[in-house]
């Protein structure tokens with residue numbers, strides 16, 4: 001069903017975020033892409049349905065790296081919905097996924113890939129996977145970042161982050177909780193080493209220093225179950241957020257669907273909501 005499109009805006013949601021599964025939705029009202037598919041097909045469908053999002057609007061899946069929490073649902077989703085899946089060649093090889101050959105697409109860093117009105121650009125990141133990449137998605141003059149599983153903040157990440165109207169940004173662990181926690185030392189070192197995950201402090205430093213004035217939403221993502229506290233990290237960010245809304249992308253539930261607008265479209269805008277009258281669309 002075609003509905004009147006809101007101009008200069010995109011819709012985003014996290015279906016789940018964390019070491020138990022990652023899946024992020026970015027759509028323009030008619031078409032969408034999923035970044036990572038780390039929930040089962042059935043759970044992806046269930047959460048999409050709860051958000052009144054149709055799998056039929058999804059045009060492609062983009063895979064950041066081959067860890068299980070990012071690829072668990074890929075084989076079944078791709079087959080069931082005939083969805084192309086974008087990987088780097090190395091990520092595809094190391095993922096051992098069995099995506100139908102005709103549905104495998106490859107990308108390289110900085111290549112701009114257009115899928116039904118959405119432009120997706122990947123860039124390399126520091127993480128202990130074979131060939132890990134982050135994604136920036138643009139459409140309708142709005143820019144969305146999906147930045148999780150990052151060992152440290154590199155110039156590339158900073159450059160992309162500065163352009164975003166909304167970003168899913170990893171805030172994986174509180175340094176003192178990790179230090180005093182029950183993890184064995186090798187695992188602690190893996191997490192906080194340069195190829196593991198971003199700490200709350202590292203994510204906050206990026207946010208404080210480089211948050212652009214036009215960023216309306218920050219989704220704190222991939223929080224550790226054992227080494228983080230959602231209230232704590234939300235408080236840390238809220239102290240520096242100004243007009244930017246801070247949302248936790250949970251490891252237990254989907255977020256709402258958020259309507260991300262270009263600043264010039266925000267004031268007095270009463271655009272048609274293509275997904276039905278759902279309060280969560282406008283942030284909660």
Ligand SMILES: [Zn+2]
Nearest residue numbers: 019067069149
């Ligand atoms: Zn992960």
Ligand SMILES: [Zn+2]
Nearest residue numbers: 065067127149
């Ligand atoms: Zn990972």
